[in-house]
Amino acid sequence: MNIAVFGTGYVGLVTGVTLSEIGHNVVCVDLDEEKVDAMNKAQSPIYEPGIEEYLKRNVEAGRLSFTTEYSEGLEEAEVAYIAVGTPEREDGTADLRFIESVAEDLAMWMKRDMTIVTKSTVPVGTNDWIRSIINSISSYEFTMVSNPEFLREGQALHDAFHGDRIVFGVEDEQAGETMRAINAPFELPMYVTDIRSAEMIKYAANAFLATKISYINDIALLCENLGANVHDVAAGMGMDERIGRSFLNAGIGYGGSCFPKDTSALVTIADQVGQDFSLLKEVINTNDRQRNLLADKAKERLGSLRGKKIAVLGLAFKPETDDMREAASIPLIESLVLAGADVYAYDPIAEENARRLLPEAVNLVESKEEALAGAEAACLVTEWQEFKEIDLRELPEIMEHPILLDGRNVFSLEAADEAGVEYHSIGRPVVHAPSEEEAQSTV
Known part of the structure; x- marks a missing residue:
């Protein structure tokens, strides 16, 4: 089937790549020329394990292409996916400006009757609003479908092919049959309901x-x-x-x-x-x-943080992604810097995004060893595999004080005990809890 995907952010790119992988002809539309040029060369603008291999395979096979032109995207399209961002406004509502813009442009460049699929996460009733926008501009017949995504960052490709279900909200049976046909090669359970229920799911x-x-x-x-x-x-x-x-x-x-x-x-x-x-x-x-918990533990344990080197291991909100949106590392580091700490932070992937979001006073370093060297405490924020593989027995030799504040409960209490590390985790007993005299020695 010939499909157009509008938006090549996280949801749009994964949608386009996976639909082409199962055999559809997909054109993805994005207004960023530099980004489009890179994707046509199989260079991904997002970090997602395995995605560039999928990009390369399907671009070379001629099933997947990228353009900045709506007319090109819709030239052969029978189905159009809307997959642009819906960021949160200050009042908590979803910002639908990008949805509105795509709906208007889509209506202007439609070339035939078609199915329009909303992949973006949108408030209940948004598909009705999209319909009214398109109807005010275009005379073509179309049917709306709500098809919410349930992809986990860092595991999106796995989830696309091995997820729990695919949900469709449809206006009529024909739209349901179209969506079943598109998604049949995924071989996943499909749940079909009305549009507003799908938006709510x-x-x-x-x-x-x-x-x-x-x-x-x-x-x-x-x-x-x-x-x-x-x-x-x-x-x-x-x-x-x-x-x-x-x-x-x-x-x-x-x-x-x-x-x-x-x-x-x-x-x-x-x-x-x-x-x-x-x-x-x-x-x-x-x-x-909860996002302030490690900072609170550091202050309780060390007292004044002024002038003390604190290591932060992990900046992305979860492993296998460079996404820093709402990451726990941000309020933690802001609190540590405000308290006067010298923060040395390391993340395997997210450094570029971190530079835009973290205080200038943070020292972003190139390795976990550089972050830990001479530190008076370390905060483990993101459970990257390389942090899980840290040999705790080496911390007393590397750090000024082997105090590990583990925000993800990566290590066992037994391992910390055997290594002689003072270990503070979440909801578990402290290992090698300091005596009052020992605690005072680090204040």
């Missing part, structure tokens, strides 16, 4: 997962106060199939492009219809509080 799913994260993080705080171990608590809870073990990993909160934006948007949507979504508001409050 995306928000409801992400908000529920965010709720699980905030719930276990509040349980972790309670475990610390009561002397319990949250890892064991989560394992015992997760054995109940009604609960499940996924998203019960205590840490320093969620971030990225989806959970923070979608939870805020859902609260705002509820407010607009007069519903106080108090549960989700507290989920957001808990997450905001």
Whole structure:
């Protein structure tokens, strides 16, 4: 099938690449000429493991191309995907300017009756609004489809081919058959519903997962106060199939492009219809509080941070991505810098994005060894594989004080104990908790 994809950000590019991989002819449209030129050379503008191999294979096969021209994108298209960003406004609502712009341009350049698929995450009712925009400009017949994405950054290609489900919200049976035909090669379960329900599924799913994260993080705080171990608590809870073990990993909160934006948007949507979504508001409050936890632990343990070297390991909001949006490293580093610490930070991939978002006072270094050398404490923020492979026994030799504040519970308590490292994690007992005299020696 001939398909046009509007937008080549994270969602749009992965959509275009995977649809071409299963045999469709795809033209992706983006207004950034430099970006389009790079993608036509199989150079990805985003970091996603494996995506350049997919790009190269499908560009060379002639199934995938990129253009800045709407007319070219729609020349042969039978189906058009809208996959532009919907960033969060200050009031928590989704900014739909890019959606509106694409809808207007699409309507101007349509060449035939077609199916229009909204892949972007949009508030309930947005597809009706898109329909009204296109109808005001074009006389062609078209049907709207809501097709929310459920891709995890860093694992998007895997999720596209091995996900739990594909959701369609359709206006009529013909649109449902079109979407089934497009997606049949993925061989994934397909769930077809009405458009507004499909729009809601995306928000409801992400908000529920965010709720699980905030719930276990509040349980972790309670475990610390009561002397319990949250890892064991989560394992015992997760054995109940009604609960499940996924998203019960205590840490320093969620971030990225989806959970923070979608939870805020859902609260705002509820407010607009007069519903106080108090549960989700507290989920957001808990997450905001959790993102400051490592800074609080550092200040409690070290007292004044002025002039002290603090290492930060990991800047991206999760491993296998360079995405810094709503990353826990940002409020942590801002708090450390404000307290006068000399912050040395390292991330395997996200340095370029970090330079635009972090205070100028931060020292962005080229290796974990450089960050750790002579540090009085280290904060582990992102669970990159190279950090998981750190030999804790080497920290007493590298650091001024082998104090590790682990925001992702990467290491076992037993490993920290054997290495002689003072280890503070989330919701678990402190290993080698300092005596009052030892604590004073680092203040």
